[in-house]
Amino acid sequence: MRNAFTLVFLVINLSAFALEHGGKKLLSYTLWKTVTKEELKERMKKNKVPSSLVDVKYEVDVYDITYKSCWHDSSCIRASGLVFIPKSVSASLPEVVYHHGTRVTSGRKKNLGGEDYLCLGLAVEGYLVLQPDYIGLGHGEKFHLYQQYESLGQSSADMIDAVRELKDSLNFKIGNHLFLTGYSEGGYAAVAANKFIQEYRPDIKVTATAGNSGAYDMSGVQSEVMFQKYSRSHYLPYLLRGLNEVYQIVPDINKVYKPPYDSLIPKMFDGSKDYKEIDKMLPEVPKDMLLDTFVSLYLNNPDFPLKKILAENSLCDWKPENPVLLCYCTKDEQVNYKNSIVAKKGMKVKGAKHIMLRNAGRKYGHNKCALFASMYSKLYFDSFLKGSKYGRKGNTNKRFLLSMAKIAIKP
Numbered sequence: 001m002r003n004a005f006t007l008v009f010l011v012i013n014l015s016a017f018a019l020e021h022g023g024k025k026l027l028s029y030t031l032w033k034t035v036t037k038e039e040l041k042e043r044m045k046k047n048k049v050p051s052s053l054v055d056v057k058y059e060v061d062v063y064d065i066t067y068k069s070c071w072h073d074s075s076c077i078r079a080s081g082l083v084f085i086p087k088s089v090s091a092s093l094p095e096v097v098y099h100h101g102t103r104v105t106s107g108r109k110k111n112l113g114g115e116d117y118l119c120l121g122l123a124v125e126g127y128l129v130l131q132p133d134y135i136g137l138g139h140g141e142k143f144h145l146y147q148q149y150e151s152l153g154q155s156s157a158d159m160i161d162a163v164r165e166l167k168d169s170l171n172f173k174i175g176n177h178l179f180l181t182g183y184s185e186g187g188y189a190a191v192a193a194n195k196f197i198q199e200y201r202p203d204i205k206v207t208a209t210a211g212n213s214g215a216y217d218m219s220g221v222q223s224e225v226m227f228q229k230y231s232r233s234h235y236l237p238y239l240l241r242g243l244n245e246v247y248q249i250v251p252d253i254n255k256v257y258k259p260p261y262d263s264l265i266p267k268m269f270d271g272s273k274d275y276k277e278i279d280k281m282l283p284e285v286p287k288d289m290l291l292d293t294f295v296s297l298y299l300n301n302p303d304f305p306l307k308k309i310l311a312e313n314s315l316c317d318w319k320p321e322n323p324v325l326l327c328y329c330t331k332d333e334q335v336n337y338k339n340s341i342v343a344k345k346g347m348k349v350k351g352a353k354h355i356m357l358r359n360a361g362r363k364y365g366h367n368k369c370a371l372f373a374s375m376y377s378k379l380y381f382d383s384f385l386k387g388s389k390y391g392r393k394g395n396t397n398k399r400f401l402l403s404m405a406k407i408a409i410k411p
Contacts, residue, residue: 024068024165025067025068025069025158025161025162025165026065026067026161026162026163026165026166027065027066027067027068027078027162028065028066029063029064029065029066029083029166029169029170030063030064030065031061031062031063032062032063032064032082032108033061033062033112034059034060034061034062034087035059035060035062035112035120036059037056037057037058037059037124040054040056040060040117040120040121040124041056043117047117047371048405048408048409049371049405050401050404050405052398052401053375053398053401053402053405054121054124054125055124055125056124056125057086057124057125057126058086058087058088058089058123058124058125058126059086059087059088059124060084060085060086060087060120060123060124061084061085061087062082062083062084062085062112062116063082063083063085063166063170064080064081064082064108064139065080065081065082065083065159065162065163065166066078066079066080066139066140067079067080067081067158067159067161067162068158068162069135069140069154069155069158069159070154070158071135071141071142072145072148072150072151072245072246077135077140077141077142078139078140078141079132079133079134079135079138079140079141079155079158079159080108080132080133080137080138080139080140081130081131081132081133081138081155081159082116082119082130082131082133083128083129083130083131083163083166084119084120084122084123084127084128084129084130084131085123085128085170085172086123086124086126086127086128089126089172090173091126091173091175092173092174092175092176093126093127093128093172093173093174093175094126094127094128094175094177094178094179094381094385095127095128095129095130095160095163095174095175095177095178095179096122096127096128096129096130096178096179096180096181096381097129097130097131097132097156097159097160097178097179097180097181097182097190097193098115098118098119098122098129098130098131098181098182098186099131099132099134099152099156099180099181099182099183099185099186099187099189099190099193100114100115100131100133100134100182100183100185100186101115101182101183101184101185101186101370102146102184102185102232102235102238102275103134103137103144104144104234104238104269104271104273104274104275104278105271105272105273105274106136106137106138106140106271106272107138107139107271108138108139115131115183115186115370116131118183118370118371118374119131121374121378122378125378127381128163128172128174130156130159130160130163132155132156132159133155134151134152134155134189135151135152135154135155137271143241143242143245143269143271144238144242145242145243145245145246146185146235146238146239146241146242147185147188147215147218147239147242147243147313148242148243148246148313149188149192149195149196149313149315150192150196151242151246152188152189152192152193152196153189153192153193153194153195153196153197153200154196156180156189156193156196156197157193157196157197157200157201157204160178160204176207177207177381177384177385178204178205178206178207179206179207179208179209179210179381179384180193180194180206180208180209180210181209181210181211181212181374181377181381182211182212182214183212183213183370183373183374184212184213184214184334184335184366184370185214185215186212186214187211187212187213187214187215187216187327187335187373188211188214188215188216188315189214190209190210190211190212190214191209191211191214191216191315191324191343192315193209194206194209194320194322194324195315195318195320198320198321206322207322207323207384208322208323208324208325208380208381208384208391209320209322209323209324209325210324210325210326210327210376210377210380210381211324211325211326211327211340211343212326212327212328212360212369212370212373212374212377213327213328213329213332213334213335213337213339213340213366213369213370213373214315214326214335214339214340214343215335215339216314216315216316216326216339216340216342216343217314217315217316217338217339217342217343218310218311218313218314218315219307219310219311219314220314220316220342221336221338221339221342222335222336222339223310224336225286225336226286226287227285227286227287228285229284229285230284230285230286230334231279231333231334232275232279232334233279233282233283233284233285233286233289234268234275234278234279234282235286236286236287236289236290237257237261237265237268237269237282237289238269240253240256241253241269243306243309243313247305247309249305249306249309254266256290256291256294257289257290257291258288258289258290258291261282261283261289264281265289268281315343316342316343316345316346316347317346317350318346318347318350319347319350319351319352320347320352320355322354323354323355323356323390323391324347324352324354324355324356325355325356325357325358325376325377325380325391326340326343326344326355326356326357326358327340327357327358327359327360327372327373327376327377328340328357328358328359328360328369328373329359329360329361329362329363329364329365329366329368329369329372329373330359330361330362331361331362331363331364331365332364332365332366332369333365333366334365334366335366337359340357341357344357353390354390354391356380356391358373358376358380358393360372360373360376361373361406363406364406368409372402372405372406375398375402376393376394376402378394379393379394379395379398379399379402380392380393380394382394382395
């Protein structure tokens with residue numbers, strides 16, 4: 001499956017790159033929020049984040065931008081994202097692309113929340129932070145192609161281009177360090193963006209990537225959740241919808257579901273419902289929404305297209321040219337920690353030399369793990385700014401404080 005589709009995708013994207021590189025990607029930008037140091041300190045206090053872990057140096061302007069990107073057929077579409085810019089910094093800023101976790105609702109909330117504060121935690125210490133909405137989310141066109149690595153990589157690479165145009169209008173400088181990170185789907189998206197940039201955008205140089213709790217082994221470890229009780233059943237139809245759009249597994253993906261799901265699911269992902277609403281309408285065991293014949297083909301036919309497509313979108317069988325950190329928590333109930341172990345092993349087999357694993361917490365589930373994994377990722381990035389060539393664990397004192405915080409914060 002990788003043979004035909006990837007060849008077509010490569011030709012299309014290299015052609016698009018040749019036509020558009022040097023052209024404008026940025027469509028619009030609006031100052032959305034200005035966050036003061038006091039506001040962030042109050043948020044940290046509320047969430048019991050020790051003040052000594054984050055050095056709140058700067059106020060941050062948050063811009064909502066739209067930019068040009070590509071749909072899987074190479075047509076030009078609109079995408080969007082947030083840019084977190086430290087205020088009153090004359091020096092060049094190291095750049096981080098932060099990829100958020102799974103979202104099913106479109107548009108933009110009125111206030112900052114959740115992972116936006118992880119972006120702010122980086123920005124107040126002097127990082128320029130890009131948070132793409134992904135294609136089909138935010139103010140973007142089309143719909144989200146969940147866990148499809150080229151689409152995720154495309155939206156990140158195009159946002160990097162757009163922000164490099166934005167710097168001329170807003171008068172900030174971008175340094176020589178570019179980091180990729182994110183959590184959950186964002187962990188997968190960060191590694192996907194690294195792979196995409198390495199394959200299709202050699203003009204963009206990635207310093208290092210930190211993938212946190214990502215489902216990298218789509219055809220192996222992560223596929224097992226389909227056959228057991230699972231708290232996020234919506235992941236399966238969300239995934240099948242996007243993969244079928246790109247690869248045409250069947251003419252109509254809604255026909256692979258049993259009644260009543262065959263009529264319910266098409267209405268679920270219109271961007272208006274959140275994941276909690278959707279999960280309430282789905283079975284606890286994800287495979288129970290699928291026709292028995294579809295499940296049987298998946299289990300017993302080694303040439304079944306879905307198997308090959310999942311393997312194609314797994315991120316364990318390639319060689320990153322830059323250093324990579326993979327963080328996880330062993331009690332993660334949504335993304336099995338073995339995804340990270342399998343990914344590291346696969347990358348090392350391919351010849352990658354600087355792949356690190358980090359257990360961010362032995363007692364934390366998926367949601368609580370995000371804060372600690374993100375902190376370890378930042379310490380890793382900081383080490384490059386302090387001269388490390390391949391990345392280190394980072395500041396000893398802050399790692400000690402982080403260990404103390406893990407003792408204090410309950411699972």
